[in-house]
Amino acid sequence: DALARAQEVSKDDNATAEEVKTATDALNAAMKAKDTQDASDKKTASLDALKAAQAQGNAIDEDGYTPNSYAPLKDALTAAQNIIDNPEDHTQAEIDEATTAIQDALDQLSDRADKAELDAAIKEAEGLDLDETDAEDKAVIDALARAQEVSKDDNATAEEVKTATDALNAAMKA
Template sequence: EIDEATTAIQDALDQLSDRADKAELDAAISEAEGLDLDNNDAEDKAVADALARAQEVSKDDNATAEEVKTATDALNAAMKAKETQDASDKKAASLDALKAAQAQGNAINEGDYTPNSYAPLKDALTAAQNIIDNPEDHTQAEIDEATQTIQDALDQLSDKADKAELDAAISEAEGLDLDNNDTEDKAVADALARAQEVSKDDNATAEEVKTATDALNAAMKA
């Protein structure tokens, strides 16, 4: 009986199992618990299930190293899959936003705006099309940047100035018999030259057109 008791102790010593190191498991659990999970989402549900199992293993003082490793790996893999899917979903949403911005830009009538202000929009739309054609070659950040570039270009568009009054004044001035040796005639000629420049300038602003029109009319009045 004494020998048997000795053997039993030796057998028990041989069968002792070290407590599993749960540091990595608990770190994964902490990370997963900080996530906003939606059980209606497949990847989120997978994380929730892996988290529940990991929590069980973490609380089990008899869990083996193998069980701890399995639970840790499963939870990390589920979170990685969620991260990948979330990134894919966000990129898809960004791509949709870019397409919407592109459609808005394409709806713009180029002829209604000054060439200088339309040029950035044209370039932005070209860049957007390249991304849409090859989304796999671009990051979500690049897609978002392209969308913002279109929006900025749209915000900076300048309407072409209405030159009807200017052209009418020019037509009237061109019909005058001007003598550059006469002060008032010279003033009309100078104002006419400036008005003609502005009339030919597709990038002339409404303010420039008004200034040239007023100057020419004033010179003719004088």
């Protein structure tokens, strides 16, 4: 509306200085209001995206992932909550960075390894009568020690668990 009025005044050769100033001021005020509203709308959309990412992160079951891979997500969720609680204290860039941090942390989650087979092999090996002076028994003792370390490691990968399980089973078979 302000643009249309300014264009009318601009085309009117009989427009007074007062009319030109009024039309110019009205157009500048309207453009400034539009910029402010656009920025507010963009920040609101970013805040909504952050809330959605936070909801996705909060839906993750911590017990299903290694502690080392879950820690960055926990930190990102804490930072997001701070922003959500005080959005006026944060820029749009900070909001966008917090959203990205949650998404990156979600992408980096590592599944907690299933240790059922490993623990079964450990239990079996612990039930054996082993003599450290016998080479084959010593191999079982060494594989058992490594398997116990892996079993206790909450951050052990599935590959580490499989390797330890296979090594212990092979030692017991030998």
